[in-house]
Amino acid sequence: MRDSLPSFDVAKSATMQVVQAEPFNAGTPLDELASSYIQPTSQFFVRTHGTIPSLDPETTTIQLQGLLAQPLSISIADIKQQLPYVEQVSTLQCAGNRRQEMHAYQPIYGELPWGANGLSTANWGGAPLRSLLERCEIDSTALHLVFESYDQVERHGQTFGYGGSIPLNEPMIEHALLAYTMNGTALPALHGGPLRLVIPGIVGARSVKWLRSIEFSSEPSHNYFQRRAYRLAQSSEPEAWQNAPMLHELPVNAVLYLPTADQTLLAGTITLAGYAITGGQALVEQVEISLDHGQHWQHARLIDPPRLGCWSRWQIELELTAGEYQCWVRATDSLGQQQPEQPAWNVKGYHHNAIQRIQLSVC
Incomplete structure (x- = not known):
């Protein structure tokens, strides 16, 4: 060797x-x-x-x-x-x-x-x-x-x-x-x-x-x-x-990857897309989007059928006028586990699964 x-x-x-x-x-x-x-x-x-x-x-x-x-x-x-x-x-x-x-x-x-x-x-x-x-x-x-x-x-x-x-x-x-x-x-x-x-x-x-x-x-x-x-x-x-607890199962998680951070968004139909994943014997059940700081949520469509131990990509089309939006993204799995609003901070930065907040600028 x-x-x-x-x-x-x-x-x-x-x-x-x-x-x-x-x-x-x-x-x-x-x-x-x-x-x-x-x-x-x-x-x-x-x-x-x-x-x-x-x-x-x-x-x-x-x-x-x-x-x-x-x-x-x-x-x-x-x-x-x-x-x-x-x-x-x-x-x-x-x-x-x-x-x-x-x-x-x-x-x-x-x-x-x-x-x-x-x-x-x-x-x-x-x-x-x-x-x-x-x-x-x-x-x-x-x-x-x-x-x-x-x-x-x-x-x-x-x-x-x-x-x-x-x-x-x-x-x-x-x-x-x-x-x-x-x-x-x-x-x-x-x-x-x-x-x-x-x-x-x-x-x-x-x-x-x-x-x-x-x-x-x-x-x-x-x-x-x-x-x-x-x-x-x-x-x-x-x-x-x-x-401290030893790491084991993956936490439920969802993130946005489209639009990218440097992408210019034009008013009208905006496509948001991302992925979701969860751990253990759970399955990704739903992904939701909020544009009003969690007051109301809209369901995204899962592109990939949920599978044990696998990610699922998701997508949603929104009609947006010009302005600034803070987009919140969260997932829920089949065991009812849902992403928290705040990070569970730890010194190594492991298992970050708080609701993701992305700034969208539409012109």
Whole structure:
């Protein structure tokens, strides 16, 4: 295994908005992102924390360990040959999506300045995670699946593989994939190849790339990115971090991507468009628009039928006269969860899902 590949091991769109050069993090402009329901691999957002390992797509092994009657080692070749192959469309979203908006509400320091383009949708192919778990004789004391990556991340003077965990009773395990294809071709290293997890409806931080091991544990992962980084802490004090909730399901969210910020709007019929997404077992149910600070709401049309673990694009036509408007956008899901009016600020700027407010100038 080489330590790292160049960031552009697959061709990426020239219009990608680079959030950080090293390690490489980038998203696609919103208007391009929304031009198709499934994004081409060249336009899929990139979130990395360390190296991009170069792994053999056949001989690389995954270790299953911990609270098991017998540890198991399985190669990617065996996963391909012995486990069923399925394809599934899923959206992955960065926990820092819309962080720039939360920063405008109250400053956030030292984090990547993601806009609302920290997500993408792909057609993933691979083996159901459940089909691998069924091969294991799991101890009754096991409560969590702990994942670790082949990459190398450096934090606070220590180098280690990225990691995270989910509860063993998480319902979305039934939809989780050991993915080795993306949009019909071999999964590129930049996106976690040769093998990664895809867990729809859960924060993208748990869909671990370059999968190295799965441990059955009585408690959540002790990895930095589970126990320290991805928490909703209200301050940087140690006690605040220890008591802060760990990130898990995606919150319900909707944003506007059309018109763009620099677009001149002429009085008459104005088309507004955007996307909505929610987490867990919920589905996007409706998107609403208000032009009077939430006094009255109008329903937008969902372009894409709601699907578990996927975004839905929406659109609405409004008759507007010349003037200044503050457009509010909110989504509601099938569990009745709705976007709040105010941000749930936290020091990392995670899970920003407050009602989006966009200024529209019509002449």
